[in-house]
Amino acid sequence: MFNATDHLFMARALELAQQGLYTTQPNPRVGCVLVRDGEVVGEGWHCKAGQSHAEVGALETAGLRARGATAYVTLEPCSHHGRTPPCAEALIKAGVARVIIATADPNPLVNGEGIKALTAAGITVNLGLLESEAKVLNLGFIKRMSAGLPWVRVKLATSLDGRTALANGVSQWISCEESRADVQHWRARSSAILTGIGTVLADDPQLTVRDAGIDLHGRQPLRVVCDSQLRTPHAARLVQHDGALIYTTSIPQSRGISEVVQVGSDSKAGVDLPFILRDLAARGCNEILVEAGATLCGRLFELGLVDELLLYVAPVLLGQDACPLLRLPLIEKMSDRIAMRLVESKPIGSDLRLRYELKR
Numbered sequence: 001m002f003n004a005t006d007h008l009f010m011a012r013a014l015e016l017a018q019q020g021l022y023t024t025q026p027n028p029r030v031g032c033v034l035v036r037d038g039e040v041v042g043e044g045w046h047c048k049a050g051q052s053h054a055e056v057g058a059l060e061t062a063g064l065r066a067r068g069a070t071a072y073v074t075l076e077p078c079s080h081h082g083r084t085p086p087c088a089e090a091l092i093k094a095g096v097a098r099v100i101i102a103t104a105d106p107n108p109l110v111n112g113e114g115i116k117a118l119t120a121a122g123i124t125v126n127l128g129l130l131e132s133e134a135k136v137l138n139l140g141f142i143k144r145m146s147a148g149l150p151w152v153r154v155k156l157a158t159s160l161d162g163r164t165a166l167a168n169g170v171s172q173w174i175s176c177e178e179s180r181a182d183v184q185h186w187r188a189r190s191s192a193i194l195t196g197i198g199t200v201l202a203d204d205p206q207l208t209v210r211d212a213g214i215d216l217h218g219r220q221p222l223r224v225v226c227d228s229q230l231r232t233p234h235a236a237r238l239v240q241h242d243g244a245l246i247y248t249t250s251i252p253q254s255r256g257i258s259e260v261v262q263v264g265s266d267s268k269a270g271v272d273l274p275f276i277l278r279d280l281a282a283r284g285c286n287e288i289l290v291e292a293g294a295t296l297c298g299r300l301f302e303l304g305l306v307d308e309l310l311l312y313v314a315p316v317l318l319g320q321d322a323c324p325l326l327r328l329p330l331i332e333k334m335s336d337r338i339a340m341r342l343v344e345s346k347p348i349g350s351d352l353r354l355r356y357e358l359k360r
Helices: 004-018 054-066 087-094 113-120 131-137 139-147 177-188 197-203 273-282 294-302
Strands: 031-036 039-045 070-075 098-103 124-127 151-158 163-165 192-196 222-226 245-248 259-262 287-290 308-313 340-348 351-358
Touching (some): 004 039, 004 070, 070 131, 113 124, 151 177, 151 294, 308 340
Parallel strands (some): 070 098, 098 124, 151 287, 151 308, 245 259
Antiparallel strands (some): 340 351
16 A cells, blocks of 8 residues: 555654654644655644644645645544644645545544545545554553543653662762753653652752753643642742642642642542543643652552653662662562563663553
């Protein structure tokens, strides 16, 4: 169905989609390439919610040359009226002859309707070219639309002996400067950064993207705190400026510009973590980066809420009395162990960055 040329143009469409990695939230990252007689006549990508979708940008560039062209799109063209008109309708009006789509859109407002509209208009539609690559680019959006939950990525820095801080709680810095800079990119692509009150009180983090080379188009990830007893200080750095979203089991009280949400309790984590993740998904969060301590991270693993572990391993030893990587309940059978699949291994400065996906 697909030849080498098709692969080449879809790969280019994925490159274009990648340009929206930090900015499309809550929308998916999408790229489009229009090709006529073997020549690229238009390119586009979605940059920011409310702005033109990838297909529209490519059609505007192509103009009349779009008629009879083939469109390579990384995600099924939308078929509904939102902030912008339907992309399927724009492709039909432009007179494209063929649309090649990497993956279908699980959004209930689309979910095959875009393909149906194109087919009904007499346009040839082929689905599935570089599908796995397209899904990886939008794993958070796909999970939110299909399961009502965000993609949860836990970030931890550890010594070679699996420790995250000295026995006295000091953890700055286990990882090298290059690793800390690398984390900024993972923050930038996230819809929200989740932490616990223990981390807030111990480190007073900002949880913002501070790399001047990353253009977020004015956006910062939502800062989220699990704080059962509502102890977040009014002067905490992460509640300044745009504020934060604080989940508590206590009676909500004013926290200035922060939003406080009362949730149910959890005997180990203090707050109802499944509810919090569902609520964040309802707020449009696709990817969540967890930067927290061993207790909160361990509870997320225990409840099966983690999709990915981002682990920075430093070539140091901290000793047996240092703080553990995760606090997990006793596992008595090997069949109950938490299994992961290595996705990537990459040297970062003097550290090693490992990425694992959880096996379900």
